[in-house]
Amino acid sequence: MYEVEVKVRADHAAVREQLDAQNATPVDHVTQIDTYYSAPHRDFAETDEALRIREETPRESNSFTEVTYKGPLADAKSKTRREIETVVECADDMGAILEALDFEPAAEVRKERERFALDGYTVTLDSVEGLGEFVEVETEAEDIDPAREGAFDVLRSLGLDPDDQIQTSYLGLLLASDE
Amino acid sequence: MYEVEVKVRADHAAVREQLDAQNATPVDHVTQIDTYYSAPHRDFAETDEALRIREETPRESNSFTEVTYKGPLADAKSKTRREIETVVECADDMGAILEALDFEPAAEVRKERERFALDGYTVTLDSVEGLGEFVEVETEAEDIDPAREGAFDVLRSLGLDPDDQIQTSYLGLLLASDE
Numbered sequence: 312m313y314e315v316e317v318k319v320r321a322d323h324a325a326v327r328e329q330l331d332a333q334n335a336t337p338v339d340h341v342t343q344i345d346t347y348y349s350a351p352h353r354d355f356a357e358t359d360e361a362l363r364i365r366e367e368t369p370r371e372s373n374s375f376t377e378v379t380y381k382g383p384l385a386d387a388k389s390k391t392r393r394e395i396e397t398v399v400e401c402a403d404d405m406g407a408i409l410e411a412l413d414f415e416p417a418a419e420v421r422k423e424r425e426r427f428a429l430d431g432y433t434v435t436l437d438s439v440e441g442l443g444e445f446v447e448v449e450t451e452a453e454d455i456d457p458a459r460e461g462a463f464d465v466l467r468s469l470g471l472d473p474d475d476q477i478q479t480s481y482l483g484l485l486l487a488s489d490e
Numbered sequence: 491m492y493e494v495e496v497k498v499r500a501d502h503a504a505v506r507e508q509l510d511a512q513n514a515t516p517v518d519h520v521t522q523i524d525t526y527y528s529a530p531h532r533d534f535a536e537t538d539e540a541l542r543i544r545e546e547t548p549r550e551s552n553s554f555t556e557v558t559y560k561g562p563l564a565d566a567k568s569k570t571r572r573e574i575e576t577v578v579e580c581a582d583d584m585g586a587i588l589e590a591l592d593f594e595p596a597a598e599v600r601k602e603r604e605r606f607a608l609d610g611y612t613v614t615l616d617s618v619e620g621l622g623e624f625v626e627v628e629t630e631a632e633d634i635d636p637a638r639e640g641a642f643d644v645l646r647s648l649g650l651d652p653d654d655q656i657q658t659s660y661l662g663l664l665l666a667s668d669e
Contacts, residue, residue: 397587399577399579404575
């Protein structure tokens with residue numbers, strides 16, 4: 312199973328009108344504060360790994376914290392990564408443990424994330440601090456090509472252009488904007 | 491805040507009689523399986539630190555998992571360390587994250603732990619696989635000296651001798667017994 316995901320930069324107002332017109336189903340609306348850590352013994356930018364603490368606050372329920380390791384791209388075409396994640400009770404304590412081990416907070420990504428279900432895809436409206444508004448269309452599939460074509464169709468139905476696809480992560484975009 | 495802790499080797503039978511005579515309050519009775527990790531970038535045996543995943547199964551409630559960092563000894567006269575700890579949802583995922591970062595499981599400590607409250611201290615009866623029976627007296631305090639003297643008083647009241655104090659961790663004792 313692959314996660315097929317297409318992301319473009321787009322103002323949300325027009326996209327919301329299209330989601331409404333197509334009766335897309337609201338799924339959730341959360342705030343995510345992600346802290347990415349650097350490692351003392353290797354350069355994650357070079358190894359293409361990431362270590363993240365995410366504090367997620369849903370509008371409708373209680374906050375929780377996850378710690379996540381993302382491995383390097385296993386296959387460039389499918390954007391497949393190994394991902395290991397577990398919920399932790401306390402973001403501050405987890406951060407303090409990492410810092411005691413000389414992992415350092417290197418970057419923070421803050422965003423509002425609103426998800427909708429549409430035609431078997433998840434449409435995500437992200438408002439990222441310092442970067443602006445983005446729309447992601449994603450699904451899980453065994454066959455990548457038809458899933459990607461379907462994601463492109465959903466994008467077009469929302470008035471967006473698949474050729475505007477951005478493959479860089481928000482973290483990568485933020486780090487690039489600092490340079 | 492420091493964890494001030496004094497530990498001696500002692501048969502539990504006589505100590506239980508003293509706890510009973512002093513109306514110590516039973517707190518809990520748990521099984522703990524601790525996995526200690528080595529670090530890729532420094533030798534915890536040299537730096538006197540520890541990184542641990544603990545799976546605790548109380549007699550009276552559900553199992554849970556904690557990840558803990560212990561700093562070097564802050565006080566030569568007791569087992570006082572900086573300790574940072576948080577509950578995590580999944581021991582296997584937390585272990586997999588550590589291993590992806592090249593921390594390796596180095597040793598396991600299994601024990602039965604029975605805790606009592608007495609005069610503001612916690613008295614712990616530990617039965618450690620491969621090592622035998624121990625009694626610990628501990629508290630949390632800002633000031634180390636009076637807390638340690640109080641712990642010595644509690645030990646004496648249980649018929650034990652503070653001079654028998656063992657400053658080596660169970661992990662250290664197990665590793666030493668392997669040599």
